[in-house]
Amino acid sequence: MPNPTAAMLVIGDEILSGRTRDANMHYLAGELAKTGIDLKEVRIVSDTAEAITDAVGTLADTYTHVFTSGGIGPTHDDITADCIAAAFSLAIDVRDDARAILEEHYQRTGTALNEARLRMARIPEGATLIDNPVSAAPGFTLGNVHVMAGVPQIFQAMVASVLPTLTGGAPLLSQSLRIERGEGDIAGPLAKLAQEFPDLTIGSYPYSHSGTFGAHIVIRGHDGARLDAAMQKLSRLFPE
């Protein structure tokens, strides 16, 4: 059975403007590889309702799972939950279970649960809450869309809450070999190897630093024995 597939949607004005580098993508990619859910696409869109709603709709129709990051805090630019509800044509309002979580948290920390903070209890109809052990305000899963915070520490905690609830497949394995030769000399034999192992993906990533150059050859796939076989052939093709 083929692995489930996934896309990630980053709500990301702060990335598109060049201000920050995304960290959640790299983290999620690694976790999904281990879980055996194949990450096929990432989209970063701006913090506008149309961009978010359109992207969620398309990605949810195309992949087994969609993971979003960002835009579920208490400020005016946090519009993700409303956009997800709109994408599924579902109602959204403050929900009692989410409100109870916030009430308990803010009571304990001696902070007022004001109108802005209460926005974080707005959850679309029919969604399941995702636990947030860092700062309480929950994410949620609606259909095949998993909605999580953008702050890396909270995003990672939410990924840890949600991934064990999903059915994974065979983990994505990878092995790599550094070859200190120009890609142009590696390319011919490598193409033949790729043809011999159509069930694996073989990538070539050139590098050059301080006068030496070459390529990292990365072999990926779900069957460890096949990876070993391909890597042994590769090593024989390019002895050190």
Add this chain to the structure above:
Amino acid sequence: MPNPTAAMLVIGDEILSGRTRDANMHYLAGELAKTGIDLKEVRIVSDTAEAITDAVGTLADTYTHVFTSGGIGPTHDDITADCIAAAFSLAIDVRDDARAILEEHYQRTGTALNEARLRMARIPEGATLIDNPVSAAPGFTLGNVHVMAGVPQIFQAMVASVLPTLTGGAPLLSQSLRIERGEGDIAGPLAKLAQEFPDLTIGSYPYSHSGTFGAHIVIRGHDGARLDAAMQKLSRLFPE
């Protein structure tokens, strides 16, 4: 006149698999902000013909410019040029001008221009070459799509070659203020400020480290005087 818009397409198995963190996106975002071309979307897709061709077609129809990174080297997994040609239904073959650039470069470095390296002279019909001062093999512009290498050093050199040929707009300016208060306390006044300045985008990015927490408020827009006015109001709302 509104600024031209842009999308970036990263051909990125090595990112989707969790192996590497993308660096080109952050670089391009910063350069486009300075040039006054508004980066609206980034997509990262796997190294398959269908994924690349579909994404290029959609993005080229939607935005003023599309910038791609990756997949134009000499190895079997370098299929970007062929996919771009397919997306525009144009022929692609080794082109004399690109071949001449490679011949000169490899002659000078004493390297054989073999069949694999010659693949890097495959350029779609009607495309304009993008200069590569690092390793010679050119990128190209076809219609509104700018096709560049994935190696960061080469990508950056190609961006420097191509951006001066494009018509930009007003640079994206930004100012930020760190406020050491919870986002829930900032949210109310901040929403009112955002309503007063609908021509600016005001983002709130929470942080917490070593016991202190707060948010970076980032105000972005194209009119420096408006940014100054909004930032002055913000500072008065939250005096240190």
